[in-house]
Amino acid sequence: MIKYLGSKRLLVPVLGALAEAVEARTAVDLFSGTTRVAQEFKRRGLNTTASDRATYTGVLAGCYIATDARDIDRAHLAGILADLQGTTPARGYVTATFCEQARYFQPKNGMRIDAIRQRIEDEYAGTGWYPILLTSLMEAADRVDSTTGIQMAYLKSWARRSGRDLELRVPALLEGPGEVVVGDVMDTLDTLPAADLYYVDPPYNQHRYYANYHVWETLVRWDEPEHYGVACKRVDVRDEDTRSVFNSKRTMPAALAEVFARIRSEVVIVSYNDEAWITAEDMEDSLREAGHEAVAVLGFDSKRYVGASIGIHSPTGQKVGTVSHLRNTELVFIAGPQEKVEAARAAVGTTMNTRDDTSRNTGDDRRHRVHTV
Structure with missing residues (x-):
C-alpha cells in the first residue's frame, strides 16, 4: 500500500472484526482512499464496493476490489x-x-x-x-x-x-467479487448499492x-x-x-448529515478523530437523526499525522514553533439496531456506549463516555 495521510492501517483488524460481528455480507467503503479498509472487508468474504472521487483510488480499487484473483x-x-x-x-x-x-x-x-x-x-x-x-x-x-x-x-x-x-x-490480489465507483459522494451515493454495512471515513479538515x-x-x-x-x-x-464540501468547516457537518440520511444500510461505521470539526456528541446526534436505534463510540490512542513529529517550519525551512501534542484519539462510531451494535461492541471487548433520552436532556459530559480500546 502507498503511504497515505489518514490511513487506517492500525484500525483495519478492528474494522474487519466489527464487520464480522454484525454479520455483514455486503459492504460499501464510501471514502475509500487507498482501499485498505475495503480490502479487509473483501478479505473477510464481504462483497465490497469501494467509492471515492480520486482517480488513483479508482485504479487501486480496480486492482484490489474489482479484480477477482481467481480470474488472474x-x-x-x-x-x-x-x-x-x-x-x-x-x-x-x-x-x-x-x-x-x-x-x-x-x-x-x-x-x-x-x-x-x-x-x-x-x-x-x-x-x-x-x-x-x-x-x-x-x-x-x-x-x-x-x-x-x-x-x-x-x-x-x-x-x-x-x-x-x-x-x-x-x-x-484478493479472491472474491467487488465493484468500484469513482465520483463525488454527493453525486454517486444514490447509485451505490444497498448494503449490510457502510463504512464512512470522511475528510477531517480543510486539507484536500x-x-x-x-x-x-x-x-x-x-x-x-x-x-x-x-x-x-x-x-x-x-x-x-x-474542492469538496467536506473540506469546509461551514459545509461539512450538513453534508455528512445528508450522507447519513441517504445511506441505504442497516449498520453504519464511521471513523473520525478528536481533533476534527465535528464533536463526538454531534456525530452521535447526526447518526441517531438518520434513524439509527443505537450508537456506540470507541476510542483508540493514535500517533498524530507525520507533520506533527517533524514540527512547524517557515517557508525557508527554519523551525518556528512547537507542536502541542503528538498523539490523539481515533474514534469509531457504530450505528444500527441495538443487537447489532451490542455484537460489534462485544467483538472488541468494550463496555456498551449508547445514549438514551435521559443523558441527552441532562447535559452530561459525554466525552467521558467514549471508551478507549
Missing part, C-alpha cells in the same frame, strides 16, 4: 511485469517535473516511471491488466519517493529509499487529498498538466470543482 493467471502477470521492468528508461513529464523541477524521485527512477507508464498506456489501456499494472507502478514509485508521505512538499535531502532502483512487484496526492493523480491520468509552485501541483488543484 499470476504467472502471466509476473511475465508482463518482468517485461515492463526491462523497459529502456526515457526522460518524460515525470522526470522533467517531479525529478528536475521538484525532487519527488531521483532522475534514474523518474525515467523508469516515464517509460513504463507510457508502455502501460500504449499496450494495456482498456484491458483488465490496466489497473493492476498501474497499481504495481504506483506502489513501486511510492517505495522510492522522497517525501514524508504527502505530496504537498518533498524532503530537502534525498530520502535513503529514493536511491533504490524502481522495482515492479505483483500486487497481492487531491492536492496532497497530486503526483498519483497525474501518474494515473497521464495527462501532463500544467503545474505551479515549488511542489509542481496540478493547476486544476486551484479549480473550484476539485
Whole structure:
C-alpha cells in the first residue's frame, strides 16, 4: 500500500472484526482512499464496493476490489511485469517535473516511471491488466519517493529509499467479487448499492487529498498538466470543482448529515478523530437523526499525522514553533439496531456506549463516555 495521510492501517483488524460481528455480507467503503479498509472487508468474504472521487483510488480499487484473483493467471502477470521492468528508461513529464523541477524521485527512477507508464498506456489501456499494472507502478514509485508521505512538499535531502532502483512487484490480489465507483459522494451515493454495512471515513479538515496526492493523480491520468509552485501541483488543484464540501468547516457537518440520511444500510461505521470539526456528541446526534436505534463510540490512542513529529517550519525551512501534542484519539462510531451494535461492541471487548433520552436532556459530559480500546 502507498503511504497515505489518514490511513487506517492500525484500525483495519478492528474494522474487519466489527464487520464480522454484525454479520455483514455486503459492504460499501464510501471514502475509500487507498482501499485498505475495503480490502479487509473483501478479505473477510464481504462483497465490497469501494467509492471515492480520486482517480488513483479508482485504479487501486480496480486492482484490489474489482479484480477477482481467481480470474488472474499470476504467472502471466509476473511475465508482463518482468517485461515492463526491462523497459529502456526515457526522460518524460515525470522526470522533467517531479525529478528536475521538484525532487519527488531521483532522475534514474523518474525515467523508469516515464517509460513504463507510457508502455502501460500504449499496450494495456482498456484491458483488465490496466489497473493492476498501474497499481504495481504506483506502489513501486511510492517505495522510492522522497517525501514524508504527502505530496504537498518533498524532503530537502534525498530520502535513503529514493536511491533504490524502481522495482515492479505483483500486487497481492484478493479472491472474491467487488465493484468500484469513482465520483463525488454527493453525486454517486444514490447509485451505490444497498448494503449490510457502510463504512464512512470522511475528510477531517480543510486539507484536500487531491492536492496532497497530486503526483498519483497525474501518474494515473497521464495527462501532463500544467503545474505551479515549488511542489509542481496540478493547476486544476486551484479549480473550484476539485474542492469538496467536506473540506469546509461551514459545509461539512450538513453534508455528512445528508450522507447519513441517504445511506441505504442497516449498520453504519464511521471513523473520525478528536481533533476534527465535528464533536463526538454531534456525530452521535447526526447518526441517531438518520434513524439509527443505537450508537456506540470507541476510542483508540493514535500517533498524530507525520507533520506533527517533524514540527512547524517557515517557508525557508527554519523551525518556528512547537507542536502541542503528538498523539490523539481515533474514534469509531457504530450505528444500527441495538443487537447489532451490542455484537460489534462485544467483538472488541468494550463496555456498551449508547445514549438514551435521559443523558441527552441532562447535559452530561459525554466525552467521558467514549471508551478507549
